[in-house]
Amino acid sequence: MQKKIIRKWWKEGVVYQIYPRSFQDTTGNGIGDLQGIIQRLDYIESLGVDIIWLNPVYESPNDDNGYDISNYRNILKAFGSMADFDELLAGMKERGLKLVMDLVVNHTSDEHQWFQESKKSRDNAYRDYYHWWPAEKGTPPKRWSYFDVDSNAWKYDETTDAYYLHYFAVKQPDLNWENSKVRQAVYDLMRFWFDKGVDGFRMDVISFISKDIEFPELPTAYNGKFIPFYSNGPKLHEYLHEMNQTVLSNYDVMTVGEAPGVTIDQALQFVDEDREELNMFFHFDLMELDRAHGQPFLMASELWKLTKFKKIHSDWDAVFSEKGWGSMFLNNHDFPRTVSRWGNDSRTHWFNSATMLQTFLLTMRGTPYFYYGEEIGMTNIRFDNITDYQDINTLNRYKIAQQNNDDLETFIENEKDASRDNARTPMQWNTNEYSGFSVVKPWLKVNTNYEEGINVASQEGKKNSVLNYFRKMVQVRKDQLTLIYGSYQLLLRSNEEVYAYLRTLGKEKCLVLLSFSTQKTYIKIDEIEFKKVTLLISNDEVYETNQVNTFELMPYQACVYKLS
Ligand code: NOJ
Numbered sequence: 001m002q003k004k005i006i007r008k009w010w011k012e013g014v015v016y017q018i019y020p021r022s023f024q025d026t027t028g029n030g031i032g033d034l035q036g037i038i039q040r041l042d043y044i045e046s047l048g049v050d051i052i053w054l055n056p057v058y059e060s061p062n063d064d065n066g067y068d069i070s071n072y073r074n075i076l077k078a079f080g081s082m083a084d085f086d087e088l089l090a091g092m093k094e095r096g097l098k099l100v101m102d103l104v105v106n107h108t109s110d111e112h113q114w115f116q117e118s119k120k121s122r123d124n125a126y127r128d129y130y131h132w133w134p135a136e137k138g139t140p141p142k143r144w145s146y147f148d149v150d151s152n153a154w155k156y157d158e159t160t161d162a163y164y165l166h167y168f169a170v171k172q173p174d175l176n177w178e179n180s181k182v183r184q185a186v187y188d189l190m191r192f193w194f195d196k197g198v199d200g201f202r203m204d205v206i207s208f209i210s211k212d213i214e215f216p217e218l219p220t221a222y223n224g225k226f227i228p229f230y231s232n233g234p235k236l237h238e239y240l241h242e243m244n245q246t247v248l249s250n251y252d253v254m255t256v257g258e259a260p261g262v263t264i265d266q267a268l269q270f271v272d273e274d275r276e277e278l279n280m281f282f283h284f285d286l287m288e289l290d291r292a293h294g295q296p297f298l299m300a301s302e303l304w305k306l307t308k309f310k311k312i313h314s315d316w317d318a319v320f321s322e323k324g325w326g327s328m329f330l331n332n333h334d335f336p337r338t339v340s341r342w343g344n345d346s347r348t349h350w351f352n353s354a355t356m357l358q359t360f361l362l363t364m365r366g367t368p369y370f371y372y373g374e375e376i377g378m379t380n381i382r383f384d385n386i387t388d389y390q391d392i393n394t395l396n397r398y399k400i401a402q403q404n405n406d407d408l409e410t411f412i413e414n415e416k417d418a419s420r421d422n423a424r425t426p427m428q429w430n431t432n433e434y435s436g437f438s439v440v441k442p443w444l445k446v447n448t449n450y451e452e453g454i455n456v457a458s459q460e461g462k463k464n465s466v467l468n469y470f471r472k473m474v475q476v477r478k479d480q481l482t483l484i485y486g487s488y489q490l491l492l493r494s495n496e497e498v499y500a501y502l503r504t505l506g507k508e509k510c511l512v513l514l515s516f517s518t519q520k521t522y523i524k525i526d527e528i529e530f531k532k533v534t535l536l537i538s539n540d541e542v543y544e545t546n547q548v549n550t551f552e553l554m555p556y557q558a559c560v561y562k563l564s
Contacts (some may be wrong), residue, residue: 005485010200010254010279011325012484013050013098014362014474015369019333020057020079021065022426023372025438032426032437034080034088041088043456045095047375048474051254052092053100053202055333057085061111063171064147064392065424066102067204068109072189089197098199100254105186106205107172114185115173122160128179131165131211141217143167144226147392149399167208167230169392177209177239187247194247200254203278207231207259210239225294231261237269240277249276256327256367257281260296264319271324280327280367285312287335291418297397299417306496306516309342314490317365321487326366330357331374336422338371340380343556349518350377352556355469355539356514359558362477363503363512365488370470372427376459377466380422381447384412390444394419430457469539476537476560482508483560491528497521498553502528502563509563510536515553524550530563 024036034057037044044052056066059074066076075085092099108115117126122134133140133154140163143153147169154163155170165174175182190201210233222229240257248255257270259281270278284296289308292298320326330338339345343353354377361368383389386398386408394415401411416422421444428450429436435450436457447454459465477483486503497517503510511533515521526549535542540557551559 006273007485008254008279008325009098010051011367012478013367014048014477015051015053015100015367016044016047016049016375017053017055017332017369017371019055019372019424021055021443022424022437024427024429025440025442028439029078030438030440030442031078033078034075034084038084038088038091041091041095041097045097046471048471048478049370050096051098051100051199053256053369054102056102056104058104061109061171063109063169067104068107068111068169068172069104070109070111071113073192086196093197098254099197100200100202100256101193101198102204103190103201103206104204105175106208107166107168107174110171110173114175118173119157119159119164122162128176129182130173131176131213131215132160133163133165133215135161135163141215142223143215144223145169147172147396149396149403151400165211167205169396174211175209176213177211177235178213183239183242187243190243190247194251194253198253200256203255203257205260206240206257206278206281207236207262208233210234210236227261227296228263229261231259232266237275237277240270241275244276244278255279260284264315267316267319268324271320273323280325282327282329283316285316286330290341297393297414297418299414306499307494309516310490310493310499313364314488317488320366326364327369328361328364328366329369329371330361331423332369332371333423334420336417336419337378337380338374339377340422341417344518345377345379349556350379351464351466352539352554352558354466355473356516356556356558358466358470358473359512359537359539359560360499360514362473363483363501363510363560365484365486365503368477371423375467375470376428376454376456378425378428378454379447379449380417381425381445382416383419383421383445384416386412388445389415389419389421391420391424394421428455430455473537480508480510480536480562481505482510486510489528491525492523495523498523500525511559511561511563513551513553513557513559513561515555515557517553518555520555521553522550523553528563532564533561534564536560536562 021032023032024040025032026035057079058069059071059076060066060069075082114126114129117124118130140154145153153167156163166172208230255278257278270281290300290304292300338357339354343357426437426442426446435446459467482503482505486505489502491500499514501512538559540554543552
């Protein structure tokens, strides 16, 4: 049965994510800023994308690059001012671009006024804005922290002889959502941005906001595997529904929750339209595919398999086949670069694999999210030296590795593939020093391959560039409603080299063929019938064969056909 189509701008739009710190510096301090984004709006518009998701730009001591917010209603000075923000928003509206902000409300910075008050005394008016465990109750039950040198999510604070909870860094105390004042304060700040004209929120670790505030001891089975537990708090859906009814439903906005730990059988609880919670969320099944089981930052020892990659996407497509809507991404500021991770960034295969992966995101059902630089095929930087890394996650785990006397070379080898800094290097604009990102040494090293064609200016002028392919492919998606709303059928399920699928909307059919192989491949599609194929786009030369259903694909070739 064909799914009933409910058209929405956030289903049809292509998202472009910007990590502001790394996009464009205009003040000469080595850090990107809002004026830099303003300067680049024409470029962004030229890509054909519709929605910008901006990583946090709020006031922050930057312990976790802005995910530790000290004031939700101010702009970080290094990024500019509220006037710059308003100018950015106006410039976007002029160009028909929508703006999605990051909403970080599982935690604040410890420098937020709420926490400063909360820690003063046990009877402070803000005490219950956070989770405190009085020391007289003994040591609190084990909770794991992502960014703590002792992996301990409880931090003792002597002022009030109590521990506070921080799932992330010690400077990121978790908010207490049980407190209705906290929830109202969050809804207020959301209204503040919506009333300015912002078009939506990407909600940081939103699956973690509800906690069992009894903080029971957990079975040892949880050791090292806290994420599924954190994402299943008892009142999560109550809060999301309340947020929807109190704020979201009053605006035409888009919401996408970041939902680590949420499993496929829980998916519809978030996005079934009748439940009135969120529009979409990011699941992490793909992001775990090449990681050691239950260990989000450790690369698995064996290579990932294409059949598993296909299964993840096919299963997730199926779950939204009647209700809800998916979101498609291959990288972001927390994960290594797409082409290095899922493609092949060697000179021979870089072009085809970068464009093949763009084709993938733009031919699947679900809103596609691209991360700055993905449109020009930016790659992992693979730092050899710990002194080059800036990310709190890598730096803390390095300390842990030192404490444990682990082999530090092995640690660095892992980070070359896993570190978030791979995805955070400055945008590569041209062949000037520092790739046109800044006139001074940037906060994080620029990848030197900007000198070898991985930069915007060089690719602008080349017909066959990753950048120009991206623009063309975005247009192909826009021209074919089938690629947005059509149903999805996996073909060649057990083939380990080619990912093939059919998208169908009414009588319209599109066939997508994606090679993930370094070799030429030959395939025969006999699961479906068709008489004629018309090529819509390919990133390589297309070889005609005598039979309509057999295809020859070059390494990492992508082909999108219309069938009749
Ligand atoms: C998820 C964000 O994407 C990541 O960058 C951040 O470190 C954590 N949440 C904590 O806010």
